[in-house]
Amino acid sequence: MIIGLLFYGIILSFLALFVRKKYNFLRWIIFSFYIFLTLFLTITIGKDSTYFETFNLISILNFDLSLNFRITPLGWLFTLFTTLLLFLTSIFSIVKNKNEDAERLINFFWFILIISNTGLFLADDLFTLFIFWELIGISSYFVISPGWVSSFRAVNYYFIFSIICSFFMFSGIMILYEGTGTFSIQKNVLYFISLFENSPLNAIFVAISLIIGFFVKSALFPFHIWPAQAHAKAPDDFSSVLSGIIIKYGLYRTILFFIPLFLFIKEYPVNHIMVNNIPLFSHILAWSGAITSIIATFLAIESNDMKKLAAYSTVANMGYITTALFSLSSFGIAGAIFHTINHAIFKTAIFLSIAAVKYRTHETQMHKLGGMAYKMPVTFLTFLLAIISAAGIPPLNGYVSKWMIYQGLLSSKFPFLTLAIFLSSTGAFMYLFRALHSIFLGQLPEKFDNVKEVPFLMQIPMYILMFLMVSIGIFPQFVINLINSVLTSYNISNINIKNSMIFSPLSGIDSVKVFLAFTGSFILAFILYLIGKPRKHVQPLDTYTAGQDPADFNLTRELYHFAYKFYGPFEHMFDSFRTDTKEFYDSIERKINEIGGYFRDFQSGSIRGTIYTFMLSFVLIIIYWWLL
């Protein structure tokens, strides 16, 4: 049935390609209908992991290659929330792409991306996993820059990184295949664990080949620059998919492989170096997550483009998730998975509201915007709720997962990791408020006076996302039960939860009571507000300017909006140790071009030159044989 779904998707994608430009909303309706179909099927299939399906392709020599799928609790959970968010973004993009120039191309490759998304999560063997992994790499290349010169350079970083990591993974798979003889994930994972005993060299090679993929795809420390490039330049609605979903693939694969491995080592630490009873390697990974989150937070504080800011905040959140995941406590892993879901939800909300603002104002520089809240209330509310849950403030959903991450880290005694996470989450509050202020509050520039709210169809996903954020924030037990089923599949101890009251070794929270406390105090504040005398509305420019009437020194509302170097002095603190990793990668690229250029000129040399080289190289081979 999954194969049918994927096949049907391919047919639909070609069908959508032939819809004429005039009715392009029809194309996008087919698109969102298909995602709805996948969503509907994932819900109806449910979590019975006995569902197995295969579709054999070819058997050369002793390879019998076939696409086979199985519903694992983890895969099912990831498919559910990714398809739900893709469905919401697709509703948003029906209207947005009405007069987008290359939208026929975006639609086609986005279709393939969705097919490979479901395929990747439900894949049962490494061969299918790799096929869909490479399909995602190729199709996201064309969606990020569908023939736009501006985003061409940006997409190169992403594309080269993902190709390198997918082929390193390929070599890792081959070594595992040599050992087990089949591609199925369960057998290979067990073999991978046993590999550390009998042939450590192989094991390390496979581990490295998988880890590179994880580092690249979830933008950890050395590779933390590509999201800022790719998300900032991608088409707006796709950047919400990019940072909500596509950045999670590396994480999914690592959970498959490394969590069972590290848990096994944790139980039987035969000859492994253990640092406060977790393997050293997972400790290093946890620290790489922490470092990434700190760096990404400080980069986000400095960025002035709103999409870059959101991209860096995604990198920071991926940092939290990695740290929590590799602290290997049950709360840590559950918190990491829950935070992946929450992060996907509120990040999609942030990016959709940014896309709405860009749809109306065609401007991404924050200091040129301002005062959008007065004109676009619904977008403002989504952005506000998304900011509150991104900063981890209680009534909404970001808080519950952050709280679980803290319980996980603190209960397994990681003082400095908790401090690093705390530093970056406070920093998160800084740049999130900067975005809220410079885009939505402050002064509305004159040129945006006639900005209207986005059409209703674009508001539907915003309402649903708001509802999701609030409901998961207040009643997290539904999502936690799903996560518990994932934990049992990796036989980690479950989180004991009694209808919205989560108990952890350190303390318990009841998010319903937290919400009640907040509403109660809000009612108290409202009563106090009514006691005071009624207030009077005033023009935006009627503010205290030390007695000088703004109109006198022709002060426009745009000049009056403070947003350009919001944390200027704060940024100067880090001037001494500011390294530009983007510069590093550009220098590598220049070096390669230089060498290539040298050989190219060498090729088109004179005729006499060719003969000399021919003879010389022939002699060289013989000398080389002599030395060998």
Next chain:
Amino acid sequence: MELYSTKKLKDEGFEQILNFFRKKSLWMLHYCTGCGAVELPPTMTSRWDMERFGMGPMATPRQADLLLITGYLSLKSLKRVIYTYEQMQNPKWVIALGSCPINGGIYYDSYSVINRLALYIPVDLSIEGCMPRPEAIIEGFIKLMKQIENGEAVGYKKYQENYKWYKQNQDSVLKREFPVLSGEEK
């Protein structure tokens, strides 16, 4: 029976009670216009300490109740004073120090100083002395507090009721009929 009509009660009934609190915490806008400003620091600090009466300097007109015009007022600063006065919130009061705001004082015949402040903004109390000493200023504050308590200091209501008259006076002084520099359109 009108005592129990809530609207009346709300207007007058509470006002007496609230006036008591307004009296006890008068916040002064720290806006020095003339030569009298130098008298204010001693009244604020430990020698005469006006904080005993719950009075303190406030940075913005939004937060302040009391506007002090300390000395002569030139046309340019009159424009700023009016703009600041309108930014302050009711109930608000104005105290004029020295003789210049009353009749122009020694600058009565200067081209740039206004002779009578009361024409432009309602003055609740003016304190005598070519820059009154801190004791006189505090004496003035206490007098103002008494007026507030028994509801006489209603300058802000006068300003609201015959705003047209005030506006006309202000325009007569501030609005420029003929362009000052030739060629500059009005």
Next chain:
Amino acid sequence: MNYNTTVLLIIIPILSSFLVYMPVGLIKKSFKIIFLATILFNLLFSLKIFSVVLKYGNLITIIGNYHPPFGINLVSSFFSILFLIALYIVFLISAIIFIFKNDTKNNQQKISSVLLLYLASFSEIILTGDLFNLFVFFEIFSISNIIIISLKNEKFSLKGSIKYLLISSIGSALLLFAIGYIYAILGTLNLAEIALNFEKISFFSKCFIIFFLMGSILSELEVFPFNLWISDSYAGAKNFVNILLSGISCVVSLYIFIRMFFTIFNYPSISLYSYNFPLDIKLLLLTFFSLSIIVNQLVALTSKNIKRILAFSSAATISTILFALTSGTKSGFSSAILLIISTIISKPLLFLSSHQITKGKMEKNLDSFKNGINRKRYFSILFIVSAIFFTGFPLTPAFFGKLMLFYTYASKLNYYTYFIIVIIFSITVEFFYYFRMIHKLFIKDETERENKNIKNNLSISYFVSGLTMISILIIFFIFPNIYEKVITKMSEEIFNQKEYIQTILKLGEK
């Protein structure tokens, strides 16, 4: 079992190439028909031979009743006949393009005779069982190559063809030298005979023979130090010549390499050992070919001219095929065959479609690809599909080739596995510049004013040939099990040298 009529495959083309050249009136008008007739004959006849081979296994053609160890005889085994059929199809397509492209009126007659010679030479090379016969037709093959390249008589094509002339002459000199040496030692020129007692000769002469034989073919195989002629000849050659060059010349030289290494030297179990000069031939070849892969990919990355990019990318793929062959295992061999199949079916289409896309433009560099999707929609779709097929989109032959390649080198962790890094580098660079070209197609070129006067007359020949090639591609994509049985059969045949010698020589004694 002997089957004497295969020699017709060679004689007919030679005969018709002289016939076509006659300045007689009748032929002047109908030379096209003769030209196409011979090609069709060859194709159909080779299909018939293929059916016979399937029934009886290897077929030997005795010429002049001189039994195998003496005289010239043709061996048509399963492996060689299939190669021949594939090359005939590519040749037919490029011939259709050549014939129905009606611009060079006058010397079409002369060119078709050269092409027929070209056809005869490469069919003989593939079928021959005799070393000297191989040398003779290898000479004819490179000469006809040179003539085709220099057709456009522009600066680049002349320069390229002269370079190619010089290099291939040195190469054939080396080959002649090696043949003389072998004849001196072994006294025979028959491939099977040489293979039989190649083990017995001394270590030094073995190395001598290997180096000189390899030296001659390397320039054809476009391995780095020897492929300096590519950049000018590909850039200067006509479009259908490029198809021929990329489709047939590389594959023929690959065939010679395989035939030599696997049947004559019996490569995997070659025993090259002596006390003071231990020669690990595998490591030597691996380092050599990986260097050539890296350099070819880098030059392809940095060059601007479309034809040059495609030329160097095909050079890099051939070095990857050689890289796979040197592993000497069955899976390495099957990955090489898969990559050869993907080169044969997608490379000609790449050249054809890129030529059509950049038809209107003056210089043929990357920017001329701009806005391709709107100008030439049909050919840009062809280009995209063939590029994706060539770089290894999942479930395409190239993808399975790469899969087997990784399996051969990555499965057992010995010091050969570090060469995998080279492969990953080459795949990344290849993906990069192919996708850069595809991306250029979609870029909207505002500057280009819509001049309506370019008559994009969609010449039927290009349309038809493009259609045939794309349909072959699609068939290979949808039914992967076509080449499944082929590969297994081929690898069995290549890997048992005994059976090859048995069929030829035993026939001789009986």
Next chain:
Amino acid sequence: MMNNYIVRFLIGSLTSIILGLLYMGIGRKFIARIRRCYAGPFYQSFIDVIKLFSKHSISHHWIMDFGIMMGFSGIIATVIFLPIGNFYVFPDMKGNLIIIMYFMTIGYLGMAMGVSASGNPNSPIGIGRALALMIGYEIPFALAVILLIFANGSSLLYNIIQTQQGSIYNWNLLKYPFAFIGTIIALQGMLGEQPFDAMIAPAEIASGPMVELSGKFLGFGFLQHASQIFLETGIITAMFLGGGTIIGFFTKQLFLYLLTLSIASVFPRFRFEDGVKFFWTIPTSFVLFQLILFLIKR
């Protein structure tokens, strides 16, 4: 069950407001005494608040009203989670430290949003400074919180108080003196007192965030600051001074507040990035030193 929650909720919030204003009044008299003058009666801030609620006020947008209300309610919601002496509102969540630290940010976010909707550039400058300072003083405070959570294995303030009962010797103040010093300096930043009041600098940015707050909005600002004083001093008394009975708890709170005021009245103002540098070096090293001592000992 529901109504005793409401009753406890009202008790908790009203005590925090009233006592907060009381501490402010006493604080003002204390500073006046330092400056050798007699500030108004101790109930002066009650009068100020009532006067403010009696004045008319202006607002630029409904977001400004919503923001100010949200700010105030955030702080009140946090106080509910603070165990005052042995009184607590929710039986099963007696002062969860991590909830308190995150709920405080609602107060900041609400005030910041309301104030930045006012359109006056001074207020976002003030808020920017406040947030930058926040990242400064959160580090030593978080370190102290981590230390205490490690020390008594539970992040509930109630349990931390239980461990400090009995004589004065087992107060955390004496067990972890350096952590206490670091937290006191962090408290200085949390309350926005003199060395770190770059955000309300009246001379530079016209009282920063409060520039456009008139009438009842300024009243909300006052109440928020009052309950913030009550909250922060309450947390630190619970953490270090073993919050004893109700009266003992209030006296310790007052003592802490007066301690910060005495520091405040003698110090000029830090530039806010120097403030952040200061926070990241001196108090953090104190608490870090204590943490390392604790880790070595354990």
